Amino acid sequence: MTKVIAHILLIVLTSTIAEPQCEWLGCGEPNCVDGFIEVARSATPLEGILTVFGEVCSTAVKTLCCLIGFTGQP
Numbered sequence: 001m002t003k004v005i006a007h008i009l010l011i012v013l014t015s016t017i018a019e020p021q022c023e024w025l026g027c028g029e030p031n032c033v034d035g036f037i038e039v040a041r042s043a044t045p046l047e048g049i050l051t052v053f054g055e056v057c058s059t060a061v062k063t064l065c066c067l068i069g070f071t072g073q074p
Helices: 002-015
Strands: 022-025 036-042 062-067
Antiparallel strands (some): 036 062
């Protein structure tokens, strides 16, 4: 789990440069839009993830989606 979070952190850290490469979808929206791939799901913000989470979900989870092919490199 720690390794997965570290990898997500690397991706999200670089996603804040220029256009966002990753984004959290709202509660209950489990599918990423075309051109994006699911990286994680959570009902609360994940430690170390800098992408804006927004409000906490009380009955569902949010999906972290990143551009397909995004490597976390600038």
